[in-house]
Amino acid sequence: MDNLILGGHKFNSRLILGTGKFSDSAAMVAAIKASGARIVTVALRRINIKMPSDDLLAPLLKIKNLTIMPNTSGARNAGEAVKAAHIARELSGSKFIKVEIHPNPQHLMPDPIETLEAAKILAAEGFYVMPYMPADPVLAKRLEDAGCVSVMPLGSAIGSGHGLATGELLKLIIRDSRVPVIVDAGLRSPSEAAAAMEMGCSAVLVNSAIAAARNPTAMAAAFAQAVAAGRAARLAGIMPQSDLAVPTSPLTSFLAKS
Numbered sequence: 154m155d156n157l158i159l160g161g162h163k164f165n166s167r168l169i170l171g172t173g174k175f176s177d178s179a180a181m182v183a184a185i186k187a188s189g190a191r192i193v194t195v196a197l198r199r200i201n202i203k204m205p206s207d208d209l210l211a212p213l214l215k216i217k218n219l220t221i222m223p224n225t226s227g228a229r230n231a232g233e234a235v236k237a238a239h240i241a242r243e244l245s246g247s248k249f250i251k252v253e254i255h256p257n258p259q260h261l262m263p264d265p266i267e268t269l270e271a272a273k274i275l276a277a278e279g280f281y282v283m284p285y286m287p288a289d290p291v292l293a294k295r296l297e298d299a300g301c302v303s304v305m306p307l308g309s310a311i312g313s314g315h316g317l318a319t320g321e322l323l324k325l326i327i328r329d330s331r332v333p334v335i336v337d338a339g340l341r342s343p344s345e346a347a348a349a350m351e352m353g354c355s356a357v358l359v360n361s362a363i364a365a366a367r368n369p370t371a372m373a374a375a376f377a378q379a380v381a382a383g384r385a386a387r388l389a390g391i392m393p394q395s396d397l398a399v400p401t402s403p404l405t406s407f408l409a410k411s
Contacts, residue, residue, distance in 0.1 A: 155384065157356050159333060160249070160281035160302040164191040164220070167350070168380045169335065170373070171360025172196075178212045180369055188373035191218060194251050194358065196226040197241045210245060222283065224251035231270035238275050250275060251305070252284040261311045265292050269299065276300030285337050288319035293326045293334075303332050305358065308349065309339030312361045316345040320352070327353040343372075343379030350383025351391060 156163040170190045175181035185193060193213060213221055223241030228234035231254065238250045252271050255261045263285050269292065276282045281302045286292055288306040296304050306326055309315035316339060317323065327334045333355030340346055346357045359376055366372035 155388070157333065159192075159283070162220070162281075166191045166377070166380075167356040167384055168346070168377050169194065169222075169356055169358040170363065171358060172213070173360055174364035175369065181364075182212050182216065184363055184369040184373040185213075185216060185219070187370045188363070188377045190373075190377075192220045192222050192249070194222045194224045195245075196224055197237045197244075220249060221245045221247045222249040222251050223247060224253045224285075225271075226253045226255075228254050228271075229256040229267075230254065230264070231267045231274065234267070234271040235274050238271075238280060242280070248279065249281045249283065252282055254285075255311075263287055263307070265289060268292075269295055272296050272301050273299045283335070288322035288326065290322060290325040290329060293330060297330060297332050301332060303335050303355070304330060305335045305337035307338040308336045308345070311338045313339055314341035314362065315339050316341055317348060317352075323349075323354070324352060343375045346376055347379040347383035347386075350380055351386050353387060356380075 154165060156165055157167050166189045168188055168190050169192045170185055170188055172181055172193055172195045195210065213219060223245050225234040225237040228237050234252055234254050241250065242248065252268055254264045254267045254271060256264055265287055268284050268286055272282050272284050276299055283303045283305055284296050284301055285305045286296065293304045306323060307319060309318040335356040335358055336349045336354050337358040340357060340359055341362050349357050357380060363369050363372045363376060
C-alpha cells in the first residue's frame with residue numbers, strides 16, 4: 154500500500170484536515186469521516202478538558218484510527234511554541250506537533266527564524282515536528298536537518314483560497330527534500346489538491362476550503378478523491394510537455410511514399 158510515512162508511522166490517507174471554522178463539532182466529525190483522513194490538526198486553545206462543551210478534543214478521540222496533531226497557532230515566538238507543544242502533548246498524548254508561529258495577525262505569515270528555533274528544540278525532545286513554513290527551499294533544508302519529520306510550506310496565505318501561488322518554489326522544495334513535503338494553507342478546490350499531488354507533494358492539509366464549503370461533508374469527500382487521483386497520476390508518470398505539436402498517430406509508411 155502507498156502509505157504516507159511520518160516519524161515511522163504509516164497513514165493510509167494523504168489528506169490531512171484542519172478542525173477550525175466548522176459550524177459545529179458534528180459538521181467537523183462528519184467531514185473528517187467523509188475525507189478518510191487519518192491525521193487532524195487542532196489548536197491548543199481548542200482543547201479545554203475543564204469545559205467538555207467547549208472541548209474540541211473529545212469528539213476527535215471518538216473517531217477510530219485518527220491521529221491528533223496539536224498545533225501551536227497563536228504562538229508569537231519559539232518560546233511560546235515550545236511551551237504550547239509541551240502542554241498539548243500532556244493533554245492529547247500525541248507526539249506529533251505542528252509548529253505554527255505567525256506573530257503578525259495581518260498577514261499570518263510564518264516566522265522562519267522562530268520556527269527553525271522551535272523545531273530544533275522540539276525535535277531534540279522527541280516530538281514529531283511538522284513545521285508550517287514559508288515556501289523557502291533554504292529553510293526547508295534547515296528544518297529537515299533539524300530533525301523535522303516533514304516540512305509544510307504554504308501554497309498561499311492562510312484562508313486566502315489563492316491556491317498554489319508558490320508553485321515554482323514548492324517544486325524546488327520537493328526536488329531537494331528527503332522528508333515528506335505537505336502543502337499547508339491556501340488551497341481552495343479539489344483540483345488544486347490534485348495539482349499539488351501531481352507536482353510531487355506527499356500530502357496536503359486542508360481546512361477552510363472544506364469547512365467554508367456549502368456542504369463540508371461532500372467537499373471533504375471530493376478532496377479525498379482529488380488527492381488520491383493526483384497521487385495516482387504522479388506514480389503513473391505524467392507525460393512530458395512539448396513546445397511543438399506531437400502527432401498521436403505517426404505518418405504511416407504508405408502515406409509517406411505517396
